[in-house]
Amino acid sequence: MTEILLQIDGLTKAYPGVVANADVSLTIRKGEVHALLGENGAGKSTLVKMIYGLVKPDSGQMMLRGAPYAPAQPRAARAAGVAMVFQHFSLFDALDVAENIALGMETPPPMRSLAQQIRQVSETYGLPLDPYRTVGELSAGERQRVEIIRCLLQSPQLLIMDEPTSVLTPQEVEILFETLRKLTAEGVAILYISHKLEEIRALCDAATILRLGRNVGTCVPAETKARDMAEMMVGSTLHTPERHPRAMGDVLLALDNLSQPSASAFGTSLKNITVSVQAGEILGIGGVAGNGQDELLAVLSGEMQAPAKAVQFLGQPIGQASPQARRQMGLLCAPEERLGHAAAPDMSLTENALLTGAQRQGLASRGFLKWGAARRFAEEIIARFDVRTPGPDVAARALSGGNLQKFVIGREVMQAPKVLVVNQPTWGVDAAAAAAIRQALLDLAAGGAAVLVISQDLDELMEISDRFAALNEGRLSAAKPTAGLSVDEIGLMMGGAHGMEVAHV
Amino acid sequence: MLRLEKRPQPSRLWTYLTPVLAVVLTMLCGGVLFALLGKDPVLAIRTIFWEPLFSEFAFYYRPQLLVKGAPLVLIAIGLSLGFKAGIWNIGAEGQYIIGALCGAGVALAFYPLEAAFIFPLMVLAGGLGGWAWAMIPAILKVRFGTNEILVSLMLVYVAEQLLASMSLGLLKNPQGFGFPGSRNLQQYPSAHNAELLAGTGMHWGVVAALIAVIFAYVLLNRHMLGFHIRLTGDAPRAARFAGVSPTRLVLFCLGVSGALAGLAGLFEVAGPSGVVSIDFNAGYGFTAIIVAFLGRLHPVGILLAGGLMALTYVGGDIAQSKLGLPKAAIQLFQGMLLFFLLAVDLTTNYRIRARRKEAS
Numbered sequence A: 001m002t003e004i005l006l007q008i009d010g011l012t013k014a015y016p017g018v019v020a021n022a023d024v025s026l027t028i029r030k031g032e033v034h035a036l037l038g039e040n041g042a043g044k045s046t047l048v049k050m051i052y053g054l055v056k057p058d059s060g061q062m063m064l065r066g067a068p069y070a071p072a073q074p075r076a077a078r079a080a081g082v083a084m085v086f087q088h089f090s091l092f093d094a095l096d097v098a099e100n101i102a103l104g105m106e107t108p109p110p111m112r113s114l115a116q117q118i119r120q121v122s123e124t125y126g127l128p129l130d131p132y133r134t135v136g137e138l139s140a141g142e143r144q145r146v147e148i149i150r151c152l153l154q155s156p157q158l159l160i161m162d163e164p165t166s167v168l169t170p171q172e173v174e175i176l177f178e179t180l181r182k183l184t185a186e187g188v189a190i191l192y193i194s195h196k197l198e199e200i201r202a203l204c205d206a207a208t209i210l211r212l213g214r215n216v217g218t219c220v221p222a223e224t225k226a227r228d229m230a231e232m233m234v235g236s237t238l239h240t241p242e243r244h245p246r247a248m249g250d251v252l253l254a255l256d257n258l259s260q261p262s263a264s265a266f267g268t269s270l271k272n273i274t275v276s277v278q279a280g281e282i283l284g285i286g287g288v289a290g291n292g293q294d295e296l297l298a299v300l301s302g303e304m305q306a307p308a309k310a311v312q313f314l315g316q317p318i319g320q321a322s323p324q325a326r327r328q329m330g331l332l333c334a335p336e337e338r339l340g341h342a343a344a345p346d347m348s349l350t351e352n353a354l355l356t357g358a359q360r361q362g363l364a365s366r367g368f369l370k371w372g373a374a375r376r377f378a379e380e381i382i383a384r385f386d387v388r389t390p391g392p393d394v395a396a397r398a399l400s401g402g403n404l405q406k407f408v409i410g411r412e413v414m415q416a417p418k419v420l421v422v423n424q425p426t427w428g429v430d431a432a433a434a435a436a437i438r439q440a441l442l443d444l445a446a447g448g449a450a451v452l453v454i455s456q457d458l459d460e461l462m463e464i465s466d467r468f469a470a471l472n473e474g475r476l477s478a479a480k481p482t483a484g485l486s487v488d489e490i491g492l493m494m495g496g497a498h499g500m501e502v503a504h505v
Numbered sequence B: 001m002l003r004l005e006k007r008p009q010p011s012r013l014w015t016y017l018t019p020v021l022a023v024v025l026t027m028l029c030g031g032v033l034f035a036l037l038g039k040d041p042v043l044a045i046r047t048i049f050w051e052p053l054f055s056e057f058a059f060y061y062r063p064q065l066l067v068k069g070a071p072l073v074l075i076a077i078g079l080s081l082g083f084k085a086g087i088w089n090i091g092a093e094g095q096y097i098i099g100a101l102c103g104a105g106v107a108l109a110f111y112p113l114e115a116a117f118i119f120p121l122m123v124l125a126g127g128l129g130g131w132a133w134a135m136i137p138a139i140l141k142v143r144f145g146t147n148e149i150l151v152s153l154m155l156v157y158v159a160e161q162l163l164a165s166m167s168l169g170l171l172k173n174p175q176g177f178g179f180p181g182s183r184n185l186q187q188y189p190s191a192h193n194a195e196l197l198a199g200t201g202m203h204w205g206v207v208a209a210l211i212a213v214i215f216a217y218v219l220l221n222r223h224m225l226g227f228h229i230r231l232t233g234d235a236p237r238a239a240r241f242a243g244v245s246p247t248r249l250v251l252f253c254l255g256v257s258g259a260l261a262g263l264a265g266l267f268e269v270a271g272p273s274g275v276v277s278i279d280f281n282a283g284y285g286f287t288a289i290i291v292a293f294l295g296r297l298h299p300v301g302i303l304l305a306g307g308l309m310a311l312t313y314v315g316g317d318i319a320q321s322k323l324g325l326p327k328a329a330i331q332l333f334q335g336m337l338l339f340f341l342l343a344v345d346l347t348t349n350y351r352i353r354a355r356r357k358e359a360s
Helices: A046-049 A076-080 A096-101 A111-124 A140-152 A168-184 A199-205 A226-233 A293-301 A323-328 A349-357 A371-384 A401-413 A432-446 A458-464 A489-491 B012-036 B041-049 B057-083 B092-110 B118-144 B148-168 B204-222 B223-234 B236-242 B246-269 B286-296 B298-324 B328-345
Strands: A004-015 A019-031 A035-037 A059-064 A082-085 A158-162 A189-194 A207-210 A214-221 A251-259 A270-278 A282-286 A311-313 A331-332 A421-422 A450-454 A467-472 B002-006 B350-354
Touching: A004 A046, A019 A035, A019 A046, A019 A207, A035 A046, A035 A199, A035 A226, A046 A189, A046 A432, A076 A082, A082 A140, A082 A323, A082 A421, A096 A111, A096 A140, A111 A140, A140 A168, A140 A489, A168 A189, A168 A489, A189 A199, A189 A450, A199 A226, A199 B148, A199 B298, A207 A311, A214 A226, A226 A432, A251 A450, A251 A489, A270 A293, A270 A450, A282 A432, A282 A458, A293 A331, A293 A421, A293 A450, A293 B092, A323 B236, A331 A401, A349 A401, A349 A467, A349 B223, A349 B236, A371 A401, A401 A421, A401 A432, A401 B092, A421 A432, A432 A458, A450 A458, B012 B041, B012 B298, B012 B328, B041 B298, B057 B092, B057 B204, B057 B223, B057 B298, B092 B118, B092 B148, B092 B246, B092 B286, B118 B148, B118 B246, B148 B246, B204 B223, B204 B298, B223 B236, B223 B246, B236 B246, B246 B286, B246 B350, B286 B328, B298 B328
Parallel strands: A019 A214, A035 A189, A035 A207, A082 A158, A158 A189, A282 A450, A282 A467, A331 A421, A421 A450
Antiparallel strands: A004 A019, A004 A059, A207 A214, A251 A270, A251 A311, B002 B350
8 A cells, every 4th residue: 555644543623512523533645535525514624624724623633644743724734735725715806816826825936937837837737727817707617726726836745625526517527637636646645525426436546434523434435336425424324306207387487588787796697598497397407606596596586677578477577576576476486595695694483484475475464464474384384394493483593504494495385386496405405404305396396386496416406307407607508308418418518618628648 | 711602593681681781881980980080989870870860859850851862762763773774874963953944944934823733734844854854865875875874974064054054044033133043932832842741841752752662663573664674684685585675675764764853853943942043953863873772773672772861961961060070971971881782782692701721
């Protein structure tokens, strides 16, 4: 076996009320891609934050190249050869690539030689990037390259990557993997955090699985079934949502050549979107984040007004209708951001039930609120969607992400919508809750509603949707039946490789 | 070391406890302040909080509490609606002045006619005047995205100039021997906002303040519009999603707070003050901001806070005349109240913990 790079022994970290990591051990060898697997809240982030010097462990030790390693801060970690690419980029839109990279360095070289270095690294590793381009104009994949190059300039020995493929098309993922393989060939070790099991099977040499802050096992991904890994992550047998054959009915919702300029400077404008959803159908809309998903939802929910005829519900033009009027007609939405958009954080669940339920559930008469009815509605949602909470008087922000998501989706599903639009229905939700939410969407469609699911999780879309379309820079591809759609086709619909090339090795 | 830890949800106990704690802390620090000024702190605090209510001259001070408290509560109720939704009307003082000018203007236009319709018409004019003055920042905000804090505040100074010009010009008493100021409305029975029960201080403004409290309570707790106001304050995006129109909310909140401030001005000019004069405005519009926060933006809380603030006004006056405390010290004392309230407010959303040494 090759030499051990990082040896972690019995790391423990507790926060008030929760043990984030309990006695976690892990060994990373030189030149290997090591996967860190686990559900949300399993303790993956805390573990890498300890390795990167952002969080101090309560107990346990780390050894880097055989020497004790206890970084007090990220700077110390970087000096020791550990670099990290975060899931959320920390880049300034208004600056160019080289300036952004210089900002992250302790002693940046003169701009010209830095630009030279950036070119050199980007060519070596197949990450084409012009150092003088403004970051605001770059795609998500290109921004990630800025972050990766920023790390590579430090010549790291261990590169930590947090969910790197969530912002990439399948083609871009392939290119990233080539880059990573080239790095490992040079002896760099990669700690790869993800919950996408197929990816891990394709890329990683070893995997450590965390559940509730504990090590629950290690495996060789290529030799383990994805389903087995998933069950190790969840700790129980997975329930796969059931699909029943459904009869398609009339077109309920149609977008007709919808163009909508974005409200903010770095938002995405929607361009010539034409699509329709039938009764009983689930239409999946994929695409890399930031390609117009939020804007599409806003136009459908009524938060953003569009030309009247561009949005049609049961043949009626509703582009100018208010959110309340749309709900009254039966068009309901659930936005991606749970706290602050779909729900008010400091308000109780009863009040949050009222937030969208007032019209269809008759929770108000002539403007006066019926608190009793609102409370009963909240209790029904909690009971039917298994929301774990002491009761409807609890503030929304006190709920965990998955529980609040069940509440938010439940609130709309219980109102018997004719059309339901959801954005990222299972984002940040544990596997069991995600399965329940998907099942609810399938049941809704089986009952004759049309469902439009916007998601960045391709597996999810393939699992539940009948037809698939992708958003790319505000344009929507033509919708195709999901059955028989290949990963390549999906990738091309999402915009292909955005002009990227595979590493020239 | 102390450390702040966010509570999973706001503490109900502390929501009610903070105003009390703030008052106690103000008393303590105020006492220290008074002691440093060479006064007996216990006596000074007692004079401010006890004397107006229970001393042998309380029969004189108690009506004063209603007279001072009513405009504070009336204005603060209006402000609290906007504050809850994150719409900041800082210019109630200006709306108060314009309300008084409009109401007094109507009365003086009809002088010396005696008729039953004059007082109701004045009330209407006062409310409309304040509403119109508040519509200026509202429309500028809705139309051009200006900041309502700045615009409403600056309009206070415009209103003050207008007040000066009116009391020296258009509304000046023709029989006033050249002195600035209007006719005294207290001597014009049809326009006089007289005490409803002699010797109690109870005038129409007090009635209006109580109605406003009930109206605001019902609005916020039982009505969709009140729910939308609270929702906008907590999560503006969620409010948009629910279907709240920010434009309408800005117009409503600024309009209501302007109208109530205008009414407060009208009741003052037609009653306790009686004349439009250069120094007619006494800072009620600004103090009402403290009252609104001291009352936790809750209608009943505001009622209590208005009473408390009136007490420090009346008691402060007594302390000034009896103990010779400087006026600035009394104002500082009132300012402390808001300071401590905001500081202690932290405990509703955070708990304070002693920090253990971080294990290394």
